[in-house]
Amino acid sequence: MLIFLIVVQSWQTYLDSSLAYIGLTRNDIAFRVDYLPRSAYRFAITDELLNSPLHALNFVLSVDEMVWEPSEQDMYSRLVELYNLKTENRKLDFKRKLRHSHQLVTEAFSMTPAELGQVFEDLTLFSPELTASIDEYKQSLDEYDSLTVWLKANATDVGYAKLFSAGAQLLSASLDYADWLAGIDKETLVVEGVAGAVVYYEKCDFGEIVVGDTGTNIYTKDFAVIIDLGGDDEYQCDNEGRIHVWVDKTGNDTYKGGNYSIACGRFGVSILIDEAGDDTYAADAFSLGCGVFGVGVLIDRCGDDEYRGNTFTQGAAGFGIGILKDEDGNDLYGAALYAQGFGSTYGIGVLGDKQGNDMYFILSKYIDEGRYLDHHLSMSQGFAIGFRPDLPGGIGILSERAGNDYYTGDIYAQGTAYWFGIGAIVETAGDDNYLAYQYAQASGVHIAFGLIVDKQGSDNYVAKGVSQGCGHDLALGLLYDIAGDDSYVAYDLSQGAGNANGIGILADESGDDTYSVKKSHNTQGYGNFRREYGSIGVLLDIKGEDVYRTGADGTLWTSGEHGIGTDWE
Structure with missing residues (x-):
């Protein structure tokens, strides 16, 4: 057993001793902040973490705590504070909150160019087909550069403080509507856009309000407010209006939509809360807790649920906030790209699942043409990316509290980030399985921070490379x-x-672990000297009887210029 003359207080104390052996200190784990001029779209926390990268651990744990605040309004307010903004949340009755929110959203986008949404979509959505020729590929790069320059110049025209205040008001309205509901006169009505019985309808300046009864209803119109009192219901509508508050009290419900649907805030705010039942959510791109120049929140209180989407879905955001929060049940999440806790430029995307044995799948749809013709881009599951070089990445967090969970992805997945982004998975409990190919499982790429924090459980991590604690x-x-x-x-x-x-760290505090690799020359504590500074790689195992390819239990070893592996006992 290795003996060092230190008092052990935390895993970072062990890290200090390992670094000292190769002539480094924790102060050497730092990056410069002046690689590019300061961007208006770069989160302040990103600059702080460039100075002190190890603080990224505390940051992602703090976001994990935000997700599970007792009050969803507190969760939302704390996320908004990451923009260095405060939300205005007036004490108004239900309908006045709706009206005031609509006014705030209108004012937030009063100076916005009409092309803004289409430019962002053109940058985000792309064909799964291969590029036909080199000339076509070069043309696509030129178009990309032109669009990012335009977006950089025009996205500041949004009134984000008013937008996020509207989100706070509508979230409050979705949680506090009981007095209004008790005070309205209810009668059986027939309403266009609803197949089934309705007990209240009103047309307002901000949109239409409908209250469905306890039977089965099918909604096919873009209502601003739907409160459904029960039954196995079906929702077949896209989010075309500026504000939405949908609340379904109980029942096994089905939600269907195309692009920009089902809790998608696009130049507005959309809130959906399903309080009980085994539900199915199926939509295309920009959906299921998505904010695109807006705020989208989907909260499912309980039930064994299924979420199916395509691109930019399931807790995804760019220039806004997207939240998908599931509190109970054995759930299935399936998507293709930019999903499951994804943050694009100036976006915070969060997927939170509190308990249940859950499965997260990223489908093989978009070929990774730049690297492999037999692998696909995932860019999901706690992932963040921007539009290099002009626009930095956002914040993408996947927070899992309990259950034996399964994650599968391919290229860029599972606590990974690119270009000033912060991407993370925080797993609190359960025996979990992580499967991906490359740039995955705590991988930071090109000035970014990628993390996985797994607090307990016997877990399996399988990847090809640039993974499992790689910078x-x-x-x-x-x-x-x-x-x-x-x-x-x-x-x-x-x-x-x-x-x-880069800086790559794998730290395992306890348990009898197995570390298997094919190539021993650049793994398990490896830091090479490429470019101007050199790299740092650390594998740190503190307790347990462990098995390695490179080292051995109770020993230390070095690899590369600044790489070290240490097994303490």
């Missing part, structure tokens, strides 16, 4: 597993690997 090009990849008998399997450049001025 590439001025980025941090940190995989921190606190307890459990874990298995790590990779091919190369993984398990505490730093590359091209």
Whole structure:
């Protein structure tokens, strides 16, 4: 057993001793903040983390705590504070909140160019088909550069303080409508856009309000407010209006939509709360808790639910906030790209699941043409990216509190980030399985921060490379597993690997663990010297009887210029 003359207080104390052995200190784990001019769309926390990358761990844990605040209004307000903004939430009755929110949204976009939404869509959605020729590929790059420059110049015309205040008002309205509901006169009505019985209808300046009875209803119109009192209902409508508050009290419900639907705030705010039942949510792009120049919130209180989407879905945001929060049940999440806790430029995307054995799938739809013709882009599951070089990434967090969960992705997935983004998975409990191929499982790429924090459970991590605590090009990849008998399997450049001025750390606090790799020369505590600074790679295992390809239980070893593996006992 290795003996160091220190008092052990935390895993970072062990890290200090490991770094000292290769002539470094924790102060050497830092990046510059002046690689590019300061961007109006870069979160202040990103600059703070460039100065002190290890603080990224505390930051993602703080966001995890935000997601599970006792009050969803407190959760939302704390997320807005990451923009250095405060929300205005007046004490108004239900209908006045709706009217005031609509006014705020209208004012927020009064100076916005009409092309803004289409430009963002053109940058975000793309064909799954391969580029036909080199000339076509070059043309697509020229178009990309032109669109990002235009977006950079015009996205500041949004009144974000008013937009986020409207989100606070509508979230409050969706949680506090009981007095209004008790005070209205109810009678059986027939309303266009509803197949089934309605007990209240009103047309207002901000949209239409409808209250469905306890039987089965089918909604096919874009109502501003739907409160459904029960029954197995079906919703077949896109979010075309500026504000939405939909609340379904109980029943096994089905939600269907196309692009920009089902809790999608696009140049507005959309809130959906389903309080009980085994529900199915199926939509296309920009859906299921999505904010695009807006705020989209989907909250499901209980039930075994299924979520199916395409691109930019399931807790995804760009220039806004997108939240999907599921509180109970064994759930299935399926998407294709930019999903499941995804943050694009100036966006905070959060997927929170409180308990249940859940499955997260990213489908093989969009070929990774730049690297592999037999692999697909995922860019999901706690992922963040911007539009390089002009627009930085946002914040993408997947927060899982309990259950034996399964994650599958391919390229860019599972606590990964790119270009000034912050991406993370925080898993509190359960025996979890992570499967991906490359740039995955706590991978930071090109000035970014990618993290996985798994607090307990016997977990399995399987990836090919640039994974499992890998930092590439001025980025941090940190995989921190606190307890459990874990298995790590990779091919190369993984398990505490730093590359091209990157910092990669895999820290496992306890359990009998197995570390398997194919290539031993650039894994398990490896830091190379490429470009101007060199890289740092650390594999740190504190307790347990462990098995390695490179090292051995109770020893230390070095690899590359600044790479070290340490097994303390």
